[in-house]
Amino acid sequence: MSEIKKFVIVTGMSGAGKTVAMQNxxxxxxxxxxxxxxxxxxKFKEMVNSSKEINKIALVLDFRAPAFYDEIIETLINxxxxxxxxxxxxxxxxxxEQLVKRYSESKRIHPLSRxxxxxxxxxxxxxxxxxxxxxxxxxxxxxxMTAKQLRSKIFHQFxxxxxxxxYVDLMSFGFKYGLPIDADIVMDVRFLKNPFYxxxxxxxxxxxxxxxxxxxxxxxxxxxxxxxxxxxxxTIPKYQKEGKTNVTVAIGCTGGQHRSVSITERLVKDxxxxxxxxxxxxxxxxxIGDIY
Numbered sequence: 001m002s003e004i005k006k007f008v009i010v011t012g013m014s015g016a017g018k019t020v021a022m023q024n025x026x027x028x029x030x031x032x033x034x035x036x037x038x039x040x041x042x043k044f045k046e047m048v049n050s051s052k053e054i055n056k057i058a059l060v061l062d063f064r065a066p067a068f069y070d071e072i073i074e075t076l077i078n079x080x081x082x083x084x085x086x087x088x089x090x091x092x093x094x095x096x097e098q099l100v101k102r103y104s105e106s107k108r109i110h111p112l113s114r115x116x117x118x119x120x121x122x123x124x125x126x127x128x129x130x131x132x133x134x135x136x137x138x139x140x141x142x143x144x145m146t147a148k149q150l151r152s153k154i155f156h157q158f159x160x161x162x163x164x165x166x167y168v169d170l171m172s173f174g175f176k177y178g179l180p181i182d183a184d185i186v187m188d189v190r191f192l193k194n195p196f197y198x199x200x201x202x203x204x205x206x207x208x209x210x211x212x213x214x215x216x217x218x219x220x221x222x223x224x225x226x227x228x229x230x231x232x233x234x235t236i237p238k239y240q241k242e243g244k245t246n247v248t249v250a251i252g253c254t255g256g257q258h259r260s261v262s263i264t265e266r267l268v269k270d271x272x273x274x275x276x277x278x279x280x281x282x283x284x285x286x287x288i289g290d291i292y
Contacts, residue, residue: 006030006158007045008058011132012092013125014111015099017142017150018060021092024154025058027245034060062111091129091136094143096122148243167246168236168275172206172264174256174283183250184239187228187263193218195258205284206261215262225263229270236275256283 008030010021026032031054036044041059048054094102096119103110103118112128113121133139138157142150173180175190195201195214204211215221232249239247249267253259261281268279 006056007087008158009087009089010058010060010092011062011089011129011136012140013094013099013122013129014062015102015106016092016094017140017145017147018062018092020147020150021090021154022058022060024151025158028056028155028158030056030058032058032060035062036060088137089132089135090138090140091133092140092142093133094141096126098143151243165245165276166240167278168271169246169248169278169280170264170267170271171248171250171280171282172256172260172284173250173252174254174260174286175252176254177256177283177286179252180248180250180282182248184247185232185235185249187249187251189224189251189253189259189263192221192224192253192259194254196255201258205257205281206259206263206265207281207284211258212262212265215259216266221263225266228263229267232267232271233274236271256281256286 008025010018010025012018022032022034031048033044036059041061044059045057048057099122100118110118110121110125112124113119140150140153145153171180171183175188179186192215195204195211198214201208201211201214206212206215216225236247236249251260251264251267261284264279264281268277271277
């Protein structure tokens with residue numbers, strides 16, 4: 001039997017940021033469960049505690065299910081009072097004014113104010129949760145926090161021994177097959193001479209030395225590539241600074257077989273010392289002999 005290294009329960013006021021918190025725990029590699037019935041918690045903890053694969057758990061317990069109100073409160077208080085090994089109860093809070101603002105902007109209904117005013121639901125929930133807040137291990141006031149600041153606080157608190165992973169996804173693609181919908185940066189290299197029109201290179205790809213050399217030995221390539229590399233070394237860290245966990249750079253040519261693959265492969269070589277790189281060539285095998 002393996003011991004759970006980290007067991008976190010996220011609760012608190014509705015609208016205080018529990019959804020954002022759970023997304024951050026997912027990024028930290030936690031096995032996450034949202035809105036679990038509290039009666040299942042002891043059995044669930046026993047089950048995952050015997051798993052060798054799962055060693056970090058995060059659960060959200062909130063008040064979306066009215067039938068569980070009393071049970072949730074009792075469960076949370078008992079967990080805090082027992083001081084279960086490696087367990088933490090996080091309580092997220094914000095001012096009444098901020099919660100009303102968030103609900104008004106999202107046009108959502110507070111779970112305890114159905115048929116009434118938002119502030120009435122907030123007051124009822126705050127009264128119900130006062131003992132839970134007192135017994136929580138960690139209380140986070142999100143009143144003046146952005147989502148990015150809450151993310152930073154959670155990462156600092158629960159992953160202080162290692163830095164947040166950041167990935168750069170470098171991909172080639174063919175414009176004739178459509179733009180990649182998940183790309184953050186798209187560069188078009190169709191202005192470069194196309195190896196497709198060289199008979200002996202047509203059915204090869206940018207992964208072959210002959211094609212790679214043909215693309216790289218063009219005067220326009222070197223000027224363009226140096227500027228592109230400089231641009232990426234400036235912009236990619238900015239994405240990371242803004243809290244993204246990955247950035248996708250897509251290099252496109254007509255068919256995604258020659259020029260885009262060559263440029264992407266060179267970028268991999270020049271960026272792999274600075275970032276964790278994932279590489280893909282989306283359309284490299286899609287050539288069916290048509291002229292392009």
